[in-house]
Amino acid sequence: MPPVPQPPQSPASPLSRIRVGSAPDSWGVWFPEDPLQVPWRRFLDEVARAGYEWIELGPYGYLPTDPRRLAEETARRGLKVSAGTVFTGLHRGPAVWEDTWRQVARVASLARASGAGHLVVIPAFWRDDKTGEVLEDRELTAAQWHDLARQTERLAHEVRERYGLRVVVHPHADTHVAGEADVARLLDATDPDLVSLCLDTGHYAYCGGDSVKLIETYGDRVGYLHLKQVDPAVLARVRAEDLPFGPAVARGVMCEPPTGVPALEPVLAAAQRLGVDLFAIVEQDMYPCPPERPLPVAARTRSFLRSCGA
Numbered sequence: 001m002p003p004v005p006q007p008p009q010s011p012a013s014p015l016s017r018i019r020v021g022s023a024p025d026s027w028g029v030w031f032p033e034d035p036l037q038v039p040w041r042r043f044l045d046e047v048a049r050a051g052y053e054w055i056e057l058g059p060y061g062y063l064p065t066d067p068r069r070l071a072e073e074t075a076r077r078g079l080k081v082s083a084g085t086v087f088t089g090l091h092r093g094p095a096v097w098e099d100t101w102r103q104v105a106r107v108a109s110l111a112r113a114s115g116a117g118h119l120v121v122i123p124a125f126w127r128d129d130k131t132g133e134v135l136e137d138r139e140l141t142a143a144q145w146h147d148l149a150r151q152t153e154r155l156a157h158e159v160r161e162r163y164g165l166r167v168v169v170h171p172h173a174d175t176h177v178a179g180e181a182d183v184a185r186l187l188d189a190t191d192p193d194l195v196s197l198c199l200d201t202g203h204y205a206y207c208g209g210d211s212v213k214l215i216e217t218y219g220d221r222v223g224y225l226h227l228k229q230v231d232p233a234v235l236a237r238v239r240a241e242d243l244p245f246g247p248a249v250a251r252g253v254m255c256e257p258p259t260g261v262p263a264l265e266p267v268l269a270a271a272q273r274l275g276v277d278l279f280a281i282v283e284q285d286m287y288p289c290p291p292e293r294p295l296p297v298a299a300r301t302r303s304f305l306r307s308c309g310a
Helices: 040-049 067-075 094-113 143-163 180-189 202-207 211-217 232-241 245-250 266-275 294-307
Strands: 020-022 055-056 080-088 117-121 166-169 198-201 222-229 278-282
Touching: 020 245, 020 266, 020 294, 040 067, 040 294, 055 180, 055 278, 067 080, 067 094, 080 094, 094 143, 117 143, 117 198, 117 222, 143 166, 143 180, 143 198, 166 222, 198 202, 198 211, 202 211, 202 222, 211 266, 222 266, 232 245, 266 278, 266 294
Parallel strands: 020 055, 020 278, 055 080, 080 117, 117 166, 166 198, 198 222, 222 278
Antiparallel strands: none
């Protein structure tokens, strides 16, 4: 396979506080094991070839879970880990705490052993992202919002105390924390010292939000970025048909930058103005996809981000 060309690194206005990375998601990886996904060694090889230095762990069990082996595999490719990810249903109250913590602890332990500093927490889906089956009401009750806020604070406190990681909550399509009103309600109801935000530009646009406005309004709560874009034409059809997120991705709702929205240059510029170091992890949702597709997309996206100064 010919080498992937890398452009010169000479941006006019470098975004010195932004640390760019990618994730298994950009290689079509959504599950620990799936015959439609590329093997983990290929992901690691290709993410390094595409020009990224930082990665996320992806679904627990996709990459090696033995810390020593994972460290060897990443180090020899020049890669470092920025975060782990967990899905939670904390709005369901204290009854789910023990089960939630068991899942969180294994991911947080591996993330800490890998040198990561963040744990990305995604709320539970209200409908199945593959079948569209409605699992619970779209809207939370006041009591559920209370439980979500208090349990998220508890989780953030325990993760920080036990593993030294910063919890960043990821608003996500087809969950109870998705659009502008949901995000504002969660942030206003939680302790800024404990709960920060993983702003995913694609999911936020998918749900009607403005990423630049969010950064300018809640800048002190933005602790992490996921970079992706939405195809407005596909999104309009998705909304018209009320498609679940999984089928929407299969339709191509998340598109390769810079062809979609939001424009990433102003998002990155707004993040830079916060004056803090931030990870900006590319997540190109495209499950399922042919195994040869991710590398060229990832390389072009890295080149585009360099042209933005990142």
